[in-house]
Amino acid sequence: MDEEFTPLDCLLSTGTQKIGLVILNQPLEPHFFHALWNKAVIRACADGGANHLYRMTEGQRESSFLPDYISGDFDSITPEVKNFYSKKECKLILTADQDLTDFTKCLTLMLDEIKERRVQVDTIVTLGGLGGRLDQIMATVETLFHIQKMSEIPVVVIQGSSLACLLREGRKHRLCVNTGLEAEWCGLIPVGGSCLTSTSGLKWNLDNQVLEFGKLVSTSNTYEELDTENERKPVTISTDRPLLWTMGIKTE
Numbered sequence: 001m002d003e004e005f006t007p008l009d010c011l012l013s014t015g016t017q018k019i020g021l022v023i024l025n026q027p028l029e030p031h032f033f034h035a036l037w038n039k040a041v042i043r044a045c046a047d048g049g050a051n052h053l054y055r056m057t058e059g060q061r062e063s064s065f066l067p068d069y070i071s072g073d074f075d076s077i078t079p080e081v082k083n084f085y086s087k088k089e090c091k092l093i094l095t096a097d098q099d100l101t102d103f104t105k106c107l108t109l110m111l112d113e114i115k116e117r118r119v120q121v122d123t124i125v126t127l128g129g130l131g132g133r134l135d136q137i138m139a140t141v142e143t144l145f146h147i148q149k150m151s152e153i154p155v156v157v158i159q160g161s162s163l164a165c166l167l168r169e170g171r172k173h174r175l176c177v178n179t180g181l182e183a184e185w186c187g188l189i190p191v192g193g194s195c196l197t198s199t200s201g202l203k204w205n206l207d208n209q210v211l212e213f214g215k216l217v218s219t220s221n222t223y224e225e226l227d228t229e230n231e232r233k234p235v236t237i238s239t240d241r242p243l244l245w246t247m248g249i250k251t252e
C-alpha cells in the first residue's frame with residue numbers, strides 16, 4: 001500500500017491537515033506553538049506540558065488558549081496552573097497508571113476524544129518529546145509504537161529543529177519534502193529491530209538493505225539534489241518493520 005504524507009504540512013499557514021495537538025513537558029517554541037494552536041481541532045497537555053502552555057500564553061490565557069484537556073499523574077503540573085485550568089473548566093483527567101508515560105496516556109485519550117466527537121484529525125502533532133531527559137526521549141519513540149497499534153492517524157513529534165515519526169511496516173511511504181521548511185539533514189533509525197529497507201530521493205539511498213544497530217543506521221543523510229525546476233522530489237521508503245523517520249526543520 002502506498003502512503004503519501006507531508007511531515008511539515010502542519011507548520012505551514014497554508015497546510016491542509018487537520019491537527020490534534022499534544023503539548024509535553026518541554027520548553028515551547030513560540031513559532032511552532034502559534035502555528036499549531038490556531039489550526040488544531042483538539043488540544044491537550046500532558047501533565048507539566050500545561051505549565052509551559054500557561055507561561056507561553058500569559059496575558060491572553062482566558063480567551064483563546066484553553067486546552068480541551070490536561071491529563072497525567074499530575075506530579076509536574078504546578079498547583080497554580082492546575083487551579084487556573086480547573087477554574088476555567090478544562091477537563092483535568094488523572095491517569096495514575098505508572099506503567100505508561102503521561103505522553104502515551106494523553107495520546108490514548110486523544111484517540112478516544114476524536115472518536116467520541118467524530119472530528120476529522122489527519123495528524124496528531126506533539127510538541128516536546130525530543131529534548132530533556134534521555135529516558136523520556138526513548139520513551140517518546142516507544143510511545144509511537146504503542147499508538148501505531150491503536151490508530152492509523154500519523155503522529156509527528158517536533159522539538160527544536162527536529163521532527164520524528166514512525167513509518168509503518170509493509171507500506172511504501174512517499175514523503176513530500178518540498179514545503180521549504182525542511183533543513184538539510186534527515187535520517188532513518190531502525191529503533192525496534194532490523195529493518196529491510198529501500199529508498200529513493202535521498203543522497204545515500206538503500207536498496208533492499210538491512211538497517212540495524214551495530215550494522216547500519218542512516219544518520220546524517222540528506223536529500224537528492226533539486227531537479228531542473230528547483231523542486232525537491234519526494235522521498236520514498238519501504239520497510240518490513242516500523243522505522244523511525246527523522247528530519248531537520250529550518251529554524252529561521
Ligand SMILES: Cc1ncc(C[n+]2csc(CCOP(=O)(O)OP(=O)(O)O)c2C)c(N)n1
Nearest residue numbers: 047072073075076097098099100101102103
Ligand atoms: C519495568 C518498569 N520500569 C519503569 C517503570 C516506571 N514507570 C514507567 S512509565 C512511568 C510513568 C512516567 O510518567 P511520566 O509523567 O511520563 O514521567 P515522569 O516525568 O513522571 O518521570 C513510570 C513511573 C515501570 N512501571 N516499569
Ligand SMILES: O=c1ccn([C@@H]2O[C@H](COP(=O)(O)O)[C@@H](O)[C@H]2O)c(=O)[nH]1
Nearest residue numbers: 024025047048076102103129132133136
Ligand atoms: O525531559 C522530559 C520530560 C518530560 N517529557 C515528556 O512530557 C511528558 C509529561 O512529563 P511530566 O514530567 O510528567 O510532566 C512525559 O510523558 C514526556 O513525554 C519529555 O519529553 N522530556
